[in-house]
Amino acid sequence: MKIKKTSLFLIIFFISFSGFTQGKFRIINTKKESVTVPFTLVNNLIVISVDVNGKELSFLVDTGIVKTILFNLKFSDSLQLNHVEKIQLRGLGDGDPINALKSKGNLLQIGGLINNSHSVFLIMDSMFDLSTKMGMDVHGIIGGDLLKDFIIKINYSTKKLTFYSADTYIYKNCKKCETFPLEFYNQKPFIDVHIENYLGEVHKAKLLIDSGGGDALWLFESTHPKIIISNKYFKDYLGRGLNGDIYGKRSMVGKFRLGTFELNNILVSYPDSISIVTAIQNNKDRNGTFGAEMLKRFHVILDYPNNKITLKKNIKFYKAPFLYNKSGVEIIHGSKMLVKEVRSKLSNNSIENSKNSNITEIFYAYNLAYKPSYEISNIREESPAKFAGLLVGDIILEINGNPAYEKEMQEIISILSGKENKKIKLLVNRGGKHLKYEFYLKNML
Numbered sequence: 001m002k003i004k005k006t007s008l009f010l011i012i013f014f015i016s017f018s019g020f021t022q023g024k025f026r027i028i029n030t031k032k033e034s035v036t037v038p039f040t041l042v043n044n045l046i047v048i049s050v051d052v053n054g055k056e057l058s059f060l061v062d063t064g065i066v067k068t069i070l071f072n073l074k075f076s077d078s079l080q081l082n083h084v085e086k087i088q089l090r091g092l093g094d095g096d097p098i099n100a101l102k103s104k105g106n107l108l109q110i111g112g113l114i115n116n117s118h119s120v121f122l123i124m125d126s127m128f129d130l131s132t133k134m135g136m137d138v139h140g141i142i143g144g145d146l147l148k149d150f151i152i153k154i155n156y157s158t159k160k161l162t163f164y165s166a167d168t169y170i171y172k173n174c175k176k177c178e179t180f181p182l183e184f185y186n187q188k189p190f191i192d193v194h195i196e197n198y199l200g201e202v203h204k205a206k207l208l209i210d211s212g213g214g215d216a217l218w219l220f221e222s223t224h225p226k227i228i229i230s231n232k233y234f235k236d237y238l239g240r241g242l243n244g245d246i247y248g249k250r251s252m253v254g255k256f257r258l259g260t261f262e263l264n265n266i267l268v269s270y271p272d273s274i275s276i277v278t279a280i281q282n283n284k285d286r287n288g289t290f291g292a293e294m295l296k297r298f299h300v301i302l303d304y305p306n307n308k309i310t311l312k313k314n315i316k317f318y319k320a321p322f323l324y325n326k327s328g329v330e331i332i333h334g335s336k337m338l339v340k341e342v343r344s345k346l347s348n349n350s351i352e353n354s355k356n357s358n359i360t361e362i363f364y365a366y367n368l369a370y371k372p373s374y375e376i377s378n379i380r381e382e383s384p385a386k387f388a389g390l391l392v393g394d395i396i397l398e399i400n401g402n403p404a405y406e407k408e409m410q411e412i413i414s415i416l417s418g419k420e421n422k423k424i425k426l427l428v429n430r431g432g433k434h435l436k437y438e439f440y441l442k443n444m445l
Helices: 277-282 384-388 409-416
Strands: 010-013 034-038 040-042 045-052 055-061 068-070 079-082 084-089 098-110 113-123 140-142 150-155 160-165 178-181 183-185 188-196 202-210 217-219 234-241 244-258 261-271 288-291 298-303 308-313 329-333 337-352 358-371 374-379 395-399 423-430 433-440
Touching: 045 140, 055 079, 079 098, 084 113, 178 188, 217 244, 234 261, 329 409, 374 384, 384 433, 395 409
Parallel strands: 010 079, 055 140, 068 113, 202 288, 217 261
Antiparallel strands: 034 160, 040 045, 045 055, 045 098, 068 140, 084 098, 098 113, 150 160, 150 298, 178 308, 183 188, 188 202, 188 244, 217 288, 234 244, 244 261, 298 308, 329 374, 337 358, 374 395, 395 423, 423 433
């Protein structure tokens, strides 16, 4: 089957199969009661390796979804999918529903876990691509269909997920742990927390636990009279949902309380009303999202079978400040660029000048190598980068005098989220011209 306007090579079998059912993940070795899976932590998000019908791919683990979604498949990711039908999907964002393919009966393996008959949804829209934003290939998202049958420990410090059999798991005595009930709606976990707004008013908020959302908190203004934005806020690009870009406002709230856990001066995003219409329609009791920036501050035991979550302070992250981009520049991974690297340095001392003294002549040998590039994808209005004259589409070549390609995306984001008045110097490529810009980071809150 040829799919036009994509670089995906897809083998599809149209085989009728009556009584087709969705399988469950299970531990392959029946003698084991747990399986540990390492993960990569990128921008607060958990990425694991998943084998789909014999093809190794990378997936974001997202408690905010139920089904398994595939996207960003290239020719090199040629993949067999079984029992395919066309459908439409709707999620966050202000666009129309998107076309997708549903595939049943697929074999998925995650370390020592296996599912012999798993359904996946393939999004063909090339605009939905996490790889450019995360700096690594991410081929899909996996959620509740994986998590629902296990008790799962999430350790953000060691970067490990441990899946325990729900039938045999025994909770250990933990004096510093607190356990909270989860309420499930459409198979997604919700938790009740208390928020203190900028007026000092405390209110309860029902939040979706969303490990696939990089921010700390999202609050929906229209869902509670005490969800009020402070006068100190700035408008920003919040991300991309299934149905388009999401914009909104960023501000701070005074306190976040969950049991005896309390955090102060929390960075909060308030998505615009158009982007969250579907989320509110699907669950009118929902007030927002408890995101990964908050989750990583805890050691987590996520227990879907028993409708509860257990938390313990993660000393490494618990008191870390809530940072945000003070430059106004959003970056993504652009196309690979060819750069010249020094391979070796050779010296020659045999040359003599007119005064019979030796001259050391140094020769450099170079390699040409393809390196990642960073492209400006969005610039916040009234930001330092905007006033400096940077444009969407500029390729960042150097940051503060150092080659950008030598840095991970997270390192660049950290630089752009530094202290107020920190000087940032950028060398960019704009249409083949190399241009220099300088600006100072500005605290917006």
